[in-house]
Amino acid sequence: MGKRGPKPALSLTGIADAGIAVADAEGLAAVSMQRVAAELGYTKMSLYRYLPGKAELVALMLEQAIGEPPELTSQGWRAGLEQWSRKLLERYVAHPWAIEATVGQRPLGPYEMSWMEVALSRLEGLPLKGSERLDTIATLAGHGRMLAQQAASMVGEAEMTQAIAAMLREHGERFPHLMAAMGEAGQGAGQAFEFGLARILDGLEALVSRRS
The missing domain is CATH 1.10.357.10 (Tetracycline Repressor, domain 2)
Incomplete structure (x- = not known):
């Protein structure tokens, strides 16, 4: 059996992706700092090094989910x-x-x-x-x-x-x-x-x- 590799490094993009996956599957109420940290294989305290709390987590998720606006090609x-x-x-x-x-x-x-x-x-x-x-x-x-x-x-x-x-x-x-x-x-x-x-x-x- 091979050794388990190191945990992937946390990033804001990865945190947002994990939160989005939870929200898409179970709704926004299921999202918490603890739940998202668990999905990433980290403790809740690890996430607090990147985000102050759930409000900022949801804001980050929203930014990533909605994404950049489209380039409008229609005239007028x-x-x-x-x-x-x-x-x-x-x-x-x-x-x-x-x-x-x-x-x-x-x-x-x-x-x-x-x-x-x-x-x-x-x-x-x-x-x-x-x-x-x-x-x-x-x-x-x-x-x-x-x-x-x-x-x-x-x-x-x-x-x-x-x-x-x-x-x-x-x-x-x-x-x-x-x-x-x-x-x-x-x-x-x-x-x-x-x-x-x-x-x-x-x-x-x-x-x-x-x-x-």
Whole structure:
């Protein structure tokens, strides 16, 4: 039997990877300094040489999971924000715990700030106040977070449609407007994320047009 090799050296990247693996599998509540240290084969005190506590650990995990913002290749402010929103949704769907990790007062990392910077760059030159530009990206991010959270909870559009249909079969006479909407939706419904994204940007485009 060969000798066991030395433990791999700890690094912030390795610590974040271990935390992400735990959170992806079991949720953010399962993440602790002790758990992540154990996954790496170290004691909890070893991690404190790199990070002050769990808040900083989660911030590090979030930075690594969300990663650097994409290079927006679409032309024009609207197409650029559409691409930005879809990419952000992809990151949240890949790591659903990141939604919880972005709630409340917390440390912000350079990657997360860079996502904001990239989106704001597409609003440059439009007749919008600084607060309105910030509100725009907050609204887009919030829309993506909501849909990602829905996907993470396994209450997708198909499951919700089935649940509503079952109720309507029993009590359809009580909900005539819902019956009518569901009947039309069956003829070709769009995805909630794309529909909501388009309506947000329609509103912004109308505002920009009025001020221009």
